[in-house]
Amino acid sequence: MTKKFIGKRIVRNEDPQLLTGQAQFVDDVEIPGMLHAAFLRSDYAHARLLSIDVSKACQRPGVVAVFTAEDMGDDWQPGPPLVSPPPTAKDVIFNSRRQVPLVKDKIRHTGEAIAVVIAESRYIAEDAVDDILVELEPLEAVVDLERGLEAGSPLVHDDLESNLAAHLLQKKGDYETARQKADLVIKRRIVIGRGAAAAMENRGIVANWDAKSQHLTIWDTTQAPIPIRNGTAARLGLSEHQVRVIAPFIGGGFGPKMMMFYAEEMVIPWVSKELSRPIKWIEDRRENFYATTQERGQIHDVEIALSSDGYILGLKDVFLHDTGAYDPYGLTIPLNTQCHAMGGYDIKNFTTEVSVVFTNKTLVTPVRGAGRPQGIFIIERLLDIASRELGIDRIEIRKRNFIPPDAFPYEHKIIDQAFAPLILDSGNYLPVMEKALEMIGYEEFVKEEQPRLRSEGKYVGIGIAPFIESTGVGPYEGARVTVEASGKISVATGIGTQGQGHFTAFAQIVAEQVGVAVKDVRIVTGDTTEFHWGTGTFASRGAVVAGNAIHAASSIVRKKILELASKVLETPIDELELDDGLVRVADIPHKSISLGELALLANPLRGAVEPGTEPGLEATAYFGPNYGATAFGTHAMILEVDPETMMIKIKRYVTVEDCGTVLNPLILEGQIHGGVSMGIGNAYYEQLHFDENGQLLNASFADYLIPSATEMPRMEVGHIETRSSLNELGTKGVGEAGTIPVPALFAQAIENALYDHELEILEMPLSPNRLFEFLNEEKSR
Amino acid sequence: MQTLFDLGVTVNGARYEHAVEPRTLLSDFLRHDLGLTGTHVGCEHGVCGACTVLLDGNPIRSCLIFAIQTHGHAITTVEGLGTIDNLHPIQEAFQEAHGLQCGFCTPGILTTVKSFLEQNPDPSEDEIREAISGNLCRCTGYQHIVDAVILAAEKMRT
Numbered sequence: 027m028t029k030k031f032i033g034k035r036i037v038r039n040e041d042p043q044l045l046t047g048q049a050q051f052v053d054d055v056e057i058p059g060m061l062h063a064a065f066l067r068s069d070y071a072h073a074r075l076l077s078i079d080v081s082k083a084c085q086r087p088g089v090v091a092v093f094t095a096e097d098m099g100d101d102w103q104p105g106p107p108l109v110s111p112p113p114t115a116k117d118v119i120f121n122s123r124r125q126v127p128l129v130k131d132k133i134r135h136t137g138e139a140i141a142v143v144i145a146e147s148r149y150i151a152e153d154a155v156d157d158i159l160v161e162l163e164p165l166e167a168v169v170d171l172e173r174g175l176e177a178g179s180p181l182v183h184d185d186l187e188s189n190l191a192a193h194l195l196q197k198k199g200d201y202e203t204a205r206q207k208a209d210l211v212i213k214r215r216i217v218i219g220r221g222a223a224a225a226m227e228n229r230g231i232v233a234n235w236d237a238k239s240q241h242l243t244i245w246d247t248t249q250a251p252i253p254i255r256n257g258t259a260a261r262l263g264l265s266e267h268q269v270r271v272i273a274p275f276i277g278g279g280f281g282p283k284m285m286m287f288y289a290e291e292m293v294i295p296w297v298s299k300e301l302s303r304p305i306k307w308i309e310d311r312r313e314n315f316y317a318t319t320q321e322r323g324q325i326h327d328v329e330i331a332l333s334s335d336g337y338i339l340g341l342k343d344v345f346l347h348d349t350g351a352y353d354p355y356g357l358t359i360p361l362n363t364q365c366h367a368m369g370g371y372d373i374k375n376f377t378t379e380v381s382v383v384f385t386n387k388t389l390v391t392p393v394r395g396a397g398r399p400q401g402i403f404i405i406e407r408l409l410d411i412a413s414r415e416l417g418i419d420r421i422e423i424r425k426r427n428f429i430p431p432d433a434f435p436y437e438h439k440i441i442d443q444a445f446a447p448l449i450l451d452s453g454n455y456l457p458v459m460e461k462a463l464e465m466i467g468y469e470e471f472v473k474e475e476q477p478r479l480r481s482e483g484k485y486v487g488i489g490i491a492p493f494i495e496s497t498g499v500g501p502y503e504g505a506r507v508t509v510e511a512s513g514k515i516s517v518a519t520g521i522g523t524q525g526q527g528h529f530t531a532f533a534q535i536v537a538e539q540v541g542v543a544v545k546d547v548r549i550v551t552g553d554t555t556e557f558h559w560g561t562g563t564f565a566s567r568g569a570v571v572a573g574n575a576i577h578a579a580s581s582i583v584r585k586k587i588l589e590l591a592s593k594v595l596e597t598p599i600d601e602l603e604l605d606d607g608l609v610r611v612a613d614i615p616h617k618s619i620s621l622g623e624l625a626l627l628a629n630p631l632r633g634a635v636e637p638g639t640e641p642g643l644e645a646t647a648y649f650g651p652n653y654g655a656t657a658f659g660t661h662a663m664i665l666e667v668d669p670e671t672m673m674i675k676i677k678r679y680v681t682v683e684d685c686g687t688v689l690n691p692l693i694l695e696g697q698i699h700g701g702v703s704m705g706i707g708n709a710y711y712e713q714l715h716f717d718e719n720g721q722l723l724n725a726s727f728a729d730y731l732i733p734s735a736t737e738m739p740r741m742e743v744g745h746i747e748t749r750s751s752l753n754e755l756g757t758k759g760v761g762e763a764g765t766i767p768v769p770a771l772f773a774q775a776i777e778n779a780l781y782d783h784e785l786e787i788l789e790m791p792l793s794p795n796r797l798f799e800f801l802n803e804e805k806s807r
Numbered sequence: 808m809q810t811l812f813d814l815g816v817t818v819n820g821a822r823y824e825h826a827v828e829p830r831t832l833l834s835d836f837l838r839h840d841l842g843l844t845g846t847h848v849g850c851e852h853g854v855c856g857a858c859t860v861l862l863d864g865n866p867i868r869s870c871l872i873f874a875i876q877t878h879g880h881a882i883t884t885v886e887g888l889g890t891i892d893n894l895h896p897i898q899e900a901f902q903e904a905h906g907l908q909c910g911f912c913t914p915g916i917l918t919t920v921k922s923f924l925e926q927n928p929d930p931s932e933d934e935i936r937e938a939i940s941g942n943l944c945r946c947t948g949y950q951h952i953v954d955a956v957i958l959a960a961e962k963m964r965t
Binding site: 046524700701 | 828830831838839842843844845846847848849850851852854855857884885886888889890891894898901902903905907908909910911912913914917932935936937939940941942943944945946947948949950951952953
C-alpha cells in the first residue's frame with residue numbers, strides 16, 4: 027500500500043501554539059492562592075549537618091512556612107529505586123543508596139536541598155532562604171574516581187566499607203586466549219569528563235492538593251508522568267486515582283527529566299498537602315547546574331588484540347563510572363557503555379568490567395547518549411590507533427571488522443539496559459558508511475584537496491565515525507485512539523513530550539490507518555488522566571514503542587470503522603475505501619459515510635446493541651518489543667584547526683542514519699541536527715569543572731559553553747533504510763543518534779588535521795585550551 | 808514588602824498602569840503580572856536569550872532589566888507578533904522550516920529575528936548566525952532556524 031502520510035515532510039501540528047506563546051509550560055501554570063517555594067541548598071559538597079535555625083526566616087513578612095527534614099517526620103523517606111540492577115547478571119554488586127527529600131544528617135553534594143521556604147512570592151522565598159542559619163562540619167570531599175576507591179578515602183555513605191556503588195563483570199568468548207594469538211595488542215587509558223544536559227527550560231513543579239475533593243494535581247517537567255503519579259500516590263498514601271500528573275509542553279528533556287524522584291518532586295507535593303495550598307517551584311539555572319543530573323564521567327583502561335591484517339581478535343575494558351552522590355538509576359549508563367564498546371564490529375571475545383563509584387558530586391543519570399558515546403569513543407579510538415600501527419587505512423580496518431549483513435539478528439551477548447543479552451536485530455552497515463564517504467567526497471578530499479590545503483599551510487582534517495545505537499527498549503507503551511462525533515481523531519498516550527514532534531509524527535501514524543488529515547488528529551501526551559499506563563520518554567523509544575502502540579490501536583479502530591460502515595453501506599469491507607474522513611464504496615464515490623456519522627452510530631443514545639459489543643469507534647492497544655531495535659549510522663566531518671588559537675572551523679558535516687522506517691524526514695533531520703549540536707558541545711566546548719572540594723567552577727551559561735549558531739556547521743543528512751523486524755512500522759529510534767559518535771569523530775579529525783604532530787587524543791571533552799596544552803606537552807618532550 | 812512604584816508601559820500596543828516593586832524583573836512582570844507567559848526565562852543571567860523582548864523595537868533581555876526601567880516605553884513580546892489563526896510571516900517560516908522543537912527558546916528567537924530582519928531584510932547565512940548567536944537552542948542545532956530566517960526574509964520582502 028502506498029503510504030500517504032508516513033514518511034512525508036509534514037509541518038508540525040504543535041507549532042502555531044508554540045510560536046505564538048500560547049503553549050503551556052509548567053512555569054506558566056497560575057492558580058489562585060498559589061505559594062512559591064525556594065530551597066536552601068548546600069554550598070559544601072560533603073559536610074555533616076549539625077543544626078538548622080529557621081526562626082528568622084519564619085518571621086519574615088510573606089513567609090508562610092519553612093520545612094526541614096525533621097518537619098517531614100515519617101514522611102521523610104529516600105526516593106524509590108528507579109532502575110534495579112539486571113537480575114540476569116551474575117555476581118553483580120549493587121549498593122543502592124537513594125537521594126533524600128531534604129538533608130537529614132549529611133550533605134553529599136553541592137546543591138543538595140537542606141530546607142524549603144514557602145512564601146507569597148518567589149522573591150520573598152529567596153530572601154528568607156538567606157535568613158536560615160545552618161551549622162555544618164565540612165568533610166573532605168570525594169571527587170576523583172580512582173582516589174575515591176583507595177583505602178582511607180573519605181566515604182560518601184558512612185555505612186559502606188568503600189565508595190564502590192556497584193561492580194559488574196561481563197564476558198563474551200575468551201579474551202585472554204584471543205590476546206595470546208594476537209599480532210598486536212594496544213593498551214590505553216581513556217578519560218571522559220562530565221557534562222550537563224542543559225535543556226533550555228529548567229525543571230519545575232506545581233502541586234495543588236484540593237482538600238475538598240481530596241485530589242492532587244501536579245504539573246511536572248518530567249519525561250515520565252505515569253511513574254511520577256504512581257510513586258507520588260504511594261509516598262503520600264493516596265490512591266493512584268487521587269493523583270493526576272500533567273507533563274505539559276516541556277522545554278527539552280535530554281534525559282535528566284527522566285530521573286525520578288528528584289528531591290523537589292518529593293517535597294513540593296508533600297508541602298501542598300500539608301498546607302492545602304497550591305505550591306510552585308521553578309528551578310533557576312544555577313540550581314540546574316547543581317541539582318539536575320549530569321553524565322559521562324568515566325575512566326577506561328582498555329586493550330584491544332588484533333591480527334596483523336587488522337581483524338579484531340578481542341577487546342578488554344576495565345572502567346570506573348562516576349554515579350555521583352546516589353545511584354537511583356542503577357546501571358543503565360555503564361550497561362550502555364559496555365554494549366556500545368564493541369560498536370558495529372564482529373568482536374568474538376570481549377571482557378568488560380565496571381566499578382561504579384560514589385562521589386560528592388551531583389547525581390549521574392542518562393543524558394542524551396547515555397553511556398553510548400563513551401563506548402563508541404573507546405572502540406573508534408582503538409581502531410584509529412590500530413590503523414596507524416598496522417599501516418591499514420582507517421576505512422579499510424573498519425570495513426574488515428563490520429558485522430556482515432547476513433549475520434543479523436546478531437547475538438551481541440552483553441546484557442544491556444533492558445536486562446537481557448543485547449541482540450542487534452537488523453542492519454547493513456557498509457552501505458551506510460560508504461554513503462557517508464561518498465557524500466563528504468572522502469577519496470577526492472584525501473587525494474587532492476587535503477594535500478593542496480596542507481601545501482598552503484592549512485591544518486585541515488577529515489574524520490569518519492560509524493556507530494550503533496540501541497533504541498526502543500521495552501517494557502511497553504500504550505495508546506487509546508478514538509473517533510469523535512466531529513469526525514476528528516483523539517489519541518492519548520502515556521509518554522511525555524519534550525519537543526520531539528509527537529503531536530505530528532504520531533498523528534501521521536493514525537492518519538495513515540484511518541484516512542483523515544494529519545491536522546485532524548489530536549494527540550495528548552503526558553497527562554495521567556488521559557492515559558495511565560506506560561513508563562516514559564527515554565532511550566530513543568518514543569517513536570518506536572509509543573509509535574507502534576498507536577499504530578496498533580489505529581489498526582483496530584480502522585477495522586471497527588470498516589465493519590460498521592460495511593453494515594451501514596451494505597457493502598463488503600474489501601470494496602470500501604477509507605480516505606478524507608469518509609468511508610466510500612470504491613466504485614461508487616457518492617455512496618459514502620463520514621467518520622463522524624459512524625462515530626455517532628457506534629454510540630447510540632437509545633435502542634439495543636448486540637450483546638458483547640463495545641461502544642464507540644475506539645481502541646486501546648499496547649506495544650512491547652521482545653528487545654530493542656538497534657540503529658546504525660556514520661558521521662563524517664572536515665574541519666580546520668587554527669594552529670595559533672586552536673579554534674576549529676567545521677567545513678563539512680555529514681551524517682548518514684539507518685533508523686529503519688522514517689516517519690517524518692523533517693522531524694528526523696531536526697533530531698539529528700540537535701543531537702550533533704550536543705555532541706559537538708561534548709567534544710569541544712562543554713565540561714563541568716569541579717575543584718578538589720567538589721565545587722563546580724563553571725555553573726553558568728557564561729562559563730559552561732553550549733554551542734551557539736556560530737559554532738554549528740551546516741549539516742547534510744543522508745538516510746538508508748533497513749526496517750526493523752521487531753515492530754510493524756519497522757522503526758528504530760534516532761533521538762540520541764546525533765550525539766553518540768561526535769567525540770570519536772572529533773578526535774580522529776583533529777589528529778588528521780594536525781598531521782605534523784604526534785597527537786593521540788585519549789580524552790573528551792577537549793577545548794581549544796586543552797588542545798593547546800597537548801601540543802605544548804609534545805613540544806616539551 | 809518593599810515600596811511600590813507606579814509603572815506605565817505599553818505592551819503589544821496596550822497601555823498598562825501597574826504598581827511594582829523596584830526589584831521586579833521585566834520578565835517576571837510580563838509573565839506573572841500581565842500573564843504574558845510566552846516570554847520564557849532560561850538562565851536569569853542574560854546569556855541564553857530565551858527572555859528576549861523588544862523595547863521600542865530593539866531586542867533586550869527581560870531578565871536583566873527591572874520592570875520599572877521600562878516606564879514610558881513600548882514593549883513587544885511574542886504575543887505581539889501573530890496569532891494562532893494569523894501567524895506573522897516569521898512564525899509561518901519557522902513552522903514551514905521546522906525552526907523549533909521544544910519551543911522554549913523560540914519566543915526569544917522570534918523577537919530577535921523580527922528586529923534583525925527590519926534592519927537587514929536580505930541577510931546572508933553568516934549574518935543570520937551572528938544575529939542569533941545570543942540565543943541558545945539545545946534542540947535544533949540551529950540549522951532549521953537559519954533556514955527559517957532565510958525563508959522569513961523572503962516572505963517579508965515579497
